[in-house]
Structures are given as structure tokens and as C-alpha cells.
Amino acid sequence: MIHRFFRNRKLRAVALVMAFALVLTACSSATESGSPESPTGQLRLLAWAGYDDPSWISEFEQQYDAEVVTTYVGSVDEMFAKVRTQGENFDIVFPDSSSIARYVETGLLRPLDRSRLPNLKNMLPFWQNQNYYEVGGDMYAVPFTGGATPIIYNATLIPDPEASWGLLWNKEYAGKLGMLDDSNNSVVITALYLGLDDPFNLSDADFELVKQSLVEQSALIRKYITGEDEEANLLASGEILAAPEIEPGIADELNAEGGEYVFAELFPKEGALAWVDNMVIPDGSPNPDLAYAFLNFALTSTVQAGLVSKYSFLPVIDVQAFVSDETKAKVANLAEFIDQLQLLQAPEDPERRVQIWTEVRAGS
Amino acid sequence: MKTTETERATRSQGSPRGDAGVRLALNGTLLLWLVVFVVLPLGSVLANAFWTMDGAFVVKDLSLTSFSTILENPVYGKVLLRTLVNALLVAFVAVALAYPLAYLVSRESSRIRNRLVVLVLLPLWMGYLMRIFAWQILLGRQGIVNSVLMWLGVTNEPIGGLLYGPVSVWIALVQISIPFVFVPIYLSLERIPDGIIESSRDLGASPRKSFTRIVLPLSAPGIAIGFVFAFIQAFGDYVTPTLLGGSRGILIGRVIVSQFGIAYNPPLGAALGLIVLAVTVVSVVVVLRLGAREAVLE
Numbered sequence: 001m002i003h004r005f006f007r008n009r010k011l012r013a014v015a016l017v018m019a020f021a022l023v024l025t026a027c028s029s030a031t032e033s034g035s036p037e038s039p040t041g042q043l044r045l046l047a048w049a050g051y052d053d054p055s056w057i058s059e060f061e062q063q064y065d066a067e068v069v070t071t072y073v074g075s076v077d078e079m080f081a082k083v084r085t086q087g088e089n090f091d092i093v094f095p096d097s098s099s100i101a102r103y104v105e106t107g108l109l110r111p112l113d114r115s116r117l118p119n120l121k122n123m124l125p126f127w128q129n130q131n132y133y134e135v136g137g138d139m140y141a142v143p144f145t146g147g148a149t150p151i152i153y154n155a156t157l158i159p160d161p162e163a164s165w166g167l168l169w170n171k172e173y174a175g176k177l178g179m180l181d182d183s184n185n186s187v188v189i190t191a192l193y194l195g196l197d198d199p200f201n202l203s204d205a206d207f208e209l210v211k212q213s214l215v216e217q218s219a220l221i222r223k224y225i226t227g228e229d230e231e232a233n234l235l236a237s238g239e240i241l242a243a244p245e246i247e248p249g250i251a252d253e254l255n256a257e258g259g260e261y262v263f264a265e266l267f268p269k270e271g272a273l274a275w276v277d278n279m280v281i282p283d284g285s286p287n288p289d290l291a292y293a294f295l296n297f298a299l300t301s302t303v304q305a306g307l308v309s310k311y312s313f314l315p316v317i318d319v320q321a322f323v324s325d326e327t328k329a330k331v332a333n334l335a336e337f338i339d340q341l342q343l344l345q346a347p348e349d350p351e352r353r354v355q356i357w358t359e360v361r362a363g364s
Numbered sequence: 365m366k367t368t369e370t371e372r373a374t375r376s377q378g379s380p381r382g383d384a385g386v387r388l389a390l391n392g393t394l395l396l397w398l399v400v401f402v403v404l405p406l407g408s409v410l411a412n413a414f415w416t417m418d419g420a421f422v423v424k425d426l427s428l429t430s431f432s433t434i435l436e437n438p439v440y441g442k443v444l445l446r447t448l449v450n451a452l453l454v455a456f457v458a459v460a461l462a463y464p465l466a467y468l469v470s471r472e473s474s475r476i477r478n479r480l481v482v483l484v485l486l487p488l489w490m491g492y493l494m495r496i497f498a499w500q501i502l503l504g505r506q507g508i509v510n511s512v513l514m515w516l517g518v519t520n521e522p523i524g525g526l527l528y529g530p531v532s533v534w535i536a537l538v539q540i541s542i543p544f545v546f547v548p549i550y551l552s553l554e555r556i557p558d559g560i561i562e563s564s565r566d567l568g569a570s571p572r573k574s575f576t577r578i579v580l581p582l583s584a585p586g587i588a589i590g591f592v593f594a595f596i597q598a599f600g601d602y603v604t605p606t607l608l609g610g611s612r613g614i615l616i617g618r619v620i621v622s623q624f625g626i627a628y629n630p631p632l633g634a635a636l637g638l639i640v641l642a643v644t645v646v647s648v649v650v651v652l653r654l655g656a657r658e659a660v661l662e
């Protein structure tokens with residue numbers, strides 16, 4: 001899950017300092033939670049940097065006369081470990097879609113009461129129709145935001161490519177292609193390319209096909225990509241012509257810099273990968289009433305339009321009326337391809353995927 | 365003179381308890397240092413290597429699962445062997461390049477010598493990652509090396525193989541090791557008195573013979589230590605191969621790192637780390653012994 005390590009690095013540095021300061025204040029403040037009808041008091045988030053952007057958090061704080069305290073995490077594992085050992089310290093946590101099952105199975109979450117979430121109706125049909133947030137008939141999570149992994153390509157040198165992952169297997173561009181240096185994403189992309197039934201539950205035969213295909217591809221790959229800056233440099237210098245876009249917005253950034261080439265995004269017809277972060281309420285949440293208030297608040301344009309404008313993330317509600325003209329085009333583009341998004345789910349056997357990846361990368 | 369000696373004698377005799385206290389404090393500090401920086405980290409690797417995984421959780425029961433995984437799957441052996449060959453190659457080249465340099469510098473007058481040493485160590489002042497990025501800029505398709513080659517007419521198309529392949533990894537690892545190889549070789553050469561070399565020449569040895577029979581054996585410990593520095597560096601590094609390596613042929617460092625991401629298998633990572641450590645220790649002992657044996661004058 002490579003995007004975790006590269007998201008908002010600058011923010012995270014600031015976040016670390018802030019987190020430390022906030023931990024100090026958190027220790028001193030008393031808990032007060034009002035009533036279910038008019039919740040107030042303190043709301044404790046366990047989140048990725050940027051999810052508590054002041055532009056919407058201050059509005060929430062004013063509206064509920066509340067205080068929002070955020071603890072930041074740097075990895076999926078760290079988030080899970082924190083909820084497992086000190087879940088009673090948080091009211092809302094933001095796990096990704098592939099982790100929900102793990103949280104529920106470990107008994108860390110409380111089921112959500114749909115009747116207390118009137119804003120669920122704001123969600124786009126694509127999000128209403130998902131079922132990953134339901135386990136055993138109960139709803140445990142509300143989608144917060146996400147990001148797609150389309151193909152980013154050099155539109156100057158590849159004028160009109162077919163909308164397919166096949167671009168990354170095209171021998172015409174041998175030695176000028178990039179791929180993600182990450183076992184799970186690479187295996188899922190290959191499974192999508194091969195048209196396998198379920199990219200997250202591969203059979204033995206599927207695994208064999210995926211491996212062969214990845215080995216074939218490795219002969220065409222210039223560089224396996226480990227980070228956002230690396231990908232931007234490889235594309236800008238012409239070392240690679242196409243690769244999965246590791247973070248939303250690289251194409252925009254490169255085009256804004258105005259280098260030698262123009263870059264574009266392409267949503268493969270076989271399905272583009274997408275990660276989704278959700279809001280869940282830990283079982284021991286001290287202030288669930290205020291947490292419900294935040295869940296509804298997060299499904300409004302205040303938060304969702306901010307996420308798109310600031311980070312190019314996927315909105316889960318319709319925000320067209322609330323964003324700048326420039327962002328409108330981006331949102332329209334995302335909306336057009338939303339049905340092609342393949343949300344990341346928990347893989348059947350992560351170890352096996354790493355094993356295959358090691359074998360592919362070891363070469364012959 | 366006499367007073368100072370007596371003073372010293374009385375002081376050391378006079379307060380045995382104070383001395384013991386100081387010694388205890390020093391030994392305690394040393395012990396603490398060893399525990400924090402050596403025993404705890406190594407102990408954690410050792411313990412993890414013999415634990416196992418149950419789903420997403422580490423089970424702290426003694427188990428050989430990780431080692432049997434490594435033995436059963438040929439890919440680990442293959443990667444380990446490749447890393448070993450790679451590290452030996454880097455160490456040989458680094459020694460081959462650093463030795464003549466150290467020899468020439470050590471034969472200069474002391475004023476020039478010290479300035480030259482500073483020059484050789486200059487790359488150490490620049491960050492490690494900076495040097496790797498510099499190689500990316502130099503060796504890329506639109507890099508300086510390719511531009512010069514094309515300008516000279518050596519090639520019409522930029523040579524892609526310079527970057528993102530074994531060549532760029534070797535170049536960077538050798539460049540990074542050279543100061544570390546240079547210093548021990550230089551120190552061993554500098555200690556050889558000119559008189560010994562002159563005597564051998566006076567006794568009729570050819571320049572070649574005096575080098576192979578006198579200089580080379582006397583500098584062997586330096587060569588051995590330098591070789592070991594370069595070898596350890598190249599064997600354990602995973603950043604350089606990750607940033608400069610090609611699509612095929614990963615090294616063991618990368619395999620270890622990948623056990624701690626989404627796979628989350630610290631025991632397997634620790635077991636691989638332990639094997640790397642064992643290979644390194646054995647290689648170091650062998651090389652240092654060879655160096656020590658050579659150093660004895662025939």
C-alpha cells in the first residue's frame with residue numbers, strides 16, 4: 001500500500017510536531033459529551049495527515065462547540081495497532097477499505113446505526129452500492145475519500161493510446177515503461193489486465209498466469225517505482241513514457257511545471273485501481289454522539305469539495321456545484337470513470353503475493 | 365620530574381575507592397552502550413527470526429518456519445548468492461582502484477599527502493542520497509555521460525543500459541566505498557619506512573620484486589580491512605540498488621525490506637537478516653585472517 005508512505009510528506013512533518021503538542025493537551029482536558037441530540041465536547045481522530053484540514057475542522061468545531069484532537073499515523077499497520085491497544089482513546093479512525101474486515105473480525109468496531117446517519121443519502125450511487133463496509137448485515141464504516149490509480153503517460157510521445165493496462169505490456173515501448181515496486185498493487189493490476197474474475201482472490205492457476213505475465217513485463221520495464229517524486233522525475237526526463245500513477249495529481253503537477261512533454265491520465269477499460277479511506281467508530285469510543293455528528297458532517301460539500309480541491313482525492317458525494325472551474329473538469333473526469341474503479345480489498349494471501357513479487361524481481 | 369612521579373604514585377595508591385568508582389562508571393557506561401546498541405537490536409533480530417506468524421500477528425513461540433521457508437524456496441538462495449557475488453565484485457574493484465591511489469599519495473611529501481587525503485575523502489562530505497541522485501543525472505538517457513558519448517560520435521542513440529541496471533549499481537557502490545577502502549590501505553602504506561624499500565633495492569631487487577615482496581605484503585592488513593569495508597557496504601545496502609537498479613536482479617536487502625510492508629512478516633525478514641549477518645561475519649573473519657597472514661614478512 002505504497003501511497004501511505006508518500007502522501008503529504010510536508011504535512012506529515014508538521015503533523016508530527018502538532019501531534020506531540022496535541023497529545024499534551026489531550027491528557028489534560030476533561031471529557032464532556034452533551035446529549036445525543038446536541039453532542040459536544042472533544043472528538044478524537046486517529047487519521048492520516050490532511051484529513052483534519054483546518055478549513056473544515058474549524059467549521060465543525062464552531063458548529064458543535066467541540067474540540068477536535070487528532071493523532072496522526074504513518075502506516076496502515078500502525079493505525080491498526082493503535083486501535084487494538086488503545087481504541088478507547090479515539091472516536092473516529094480512518095482505515096482503508098481492505099482493512100475493514102480485519103478490524104471487525106478483531107472486534108474493534110461498533111456497528112453503525114444507519115438511522116443516525118441521514119447524510120448517507122448524499123453519497124454518489126457508486127458509494128451507496130458498495131458492500132465492503134457491511135459485515136454480517138451490519139454497517140461498520142462510512143466512505144470518507146479515495147484516490148484512483150490510472151495510467152499516467154507521455155501524451156507527446158504516445159498520442160492516442162488504447163485505454164487498457166496493455167499499454168504497460170506493449171513491446172513497442174520496451175525499456176521505457178514503469179511499474180509500481182509493490183507486490184499487492186502490481187499483482188492486482190496484472191490480474192485486471194488479464195481479466196481474471198476476482199483480483200483479490202486468485203486461484204493457484206491465476207497466480208501462475210499473473211506471475212508469467214509479470215515476468216514478461218519485467219523485460220519491458222525501465223524502473224520499478226518506489227515514490228511520487230521518483231515517478232515524476234522519470235516521466236519528466238523521458239526515462240519512462242507510461243506507468244501506473246502512484247498518487248493522484250502527478251500529471252497535473254508535471255503539466256503545471258510546463259516541461260518538454262505533456263502528460264495525461266488514462267482509466268483502463270479493465271478497471272483502474274482505487275484506494276478508499278473510511279470512517280469507523282472504535283468500540284470504546286468515549287464520545288460516539290459527536291462521532292455520529294462528524295460522520296454526517298464529513299458527507300457534506302464542506303469536507304468533500306475540500307478533499308478534491310486540495311488533494312485531488314475522490315469525493316464520495318456530488319461536489320460539482322462547490323468547486324472551482326478547474327476542479328470541475330477533474331471531478332467530471334473522475335465521475336465518468338467511477339464505475340471502472342476497482343476498490344482495493346484485502347488480498348487472499350499477502351505473503352504469497354510478496355513471494356511472487358520477489359520471484360519476479362529476482363529475475364533469471 | 366621526581367615530584368610528579370611520586371605524586372602520581374601517591375594518587376593512584378591513595379584513593380583506590382575513587383579509582384574503583386571511576387572504573388565502575390566507565391565499565392557501566394560501556395556495558396550500557398553495548399546493551400542499547402548491540403545486544404538489544406541483535407537480540408530482537410534473533411528472537412524474531414525464531415518466531416512465526418499467525419495471520420497478521422507474530423506468535424512468540426520457538427519455530428523454524430522462517431528458515432524452512434528460505435530453504436524450500438530457491439529464490440532466496442539465488443538472491444543471496446547474487447548479492448554475495450555483487451558485493452565481492454564491488455569490493456575487488458574498489459580495492460583495485462583505491463590501492464594505486466593510496467600508493468601514490470603515500471609516497472608524496474607529507475604536506476601534499478595530507479591535502480590529497482582530504483581530497484579523496486571529500487565525497488564523504490556529501491550526503492549518500494545526493495550522490496545516488498547525482499548518478500541518476502549523470503547516467504540517464506539525457507544525462508551528461510550519454511550527451512558526451514553522442515557528441516563524440518561514439519553512439520548515435522543514448523545508451524539506456526548505463527542507468528537502472530547492474531552497471532549503475534556497481535558504479536555507485538564502488539564510488540561510495542572508495543574513501544573507506546582508501547583510508548586503511550593508505551595508513552598501512554604510509555607506515556612502511558622508505559628505508560625498507562630502499563634496502564631491498566640496494567640488495568638488488570627489481571622495483572617489481574620490491575613491490576611484490578615488501579610493499580604488498582606489508583600493506584595486506586590494510587587491503588583486507590578496506591576490502592571488508594567495501595564488502596559489508598555493498599552486501600547490506602538496499603537503497604542504492606532500489607534507486608539505481610534495473611527491473612531484474614534484486615538484491616537481498618530489498619527482499620528483507622518487502623517483508624515489513626503489506627506482507628508484514630517480521631520473522632521471515634529477521635531470519636533473512638540473520639543469514640546476511642552470518643555470511644558477513646564469516647567473510648570478514650576469512651578475509652582478515654588472510655590479510656594478517658600475508659603481513660608477515662617472508
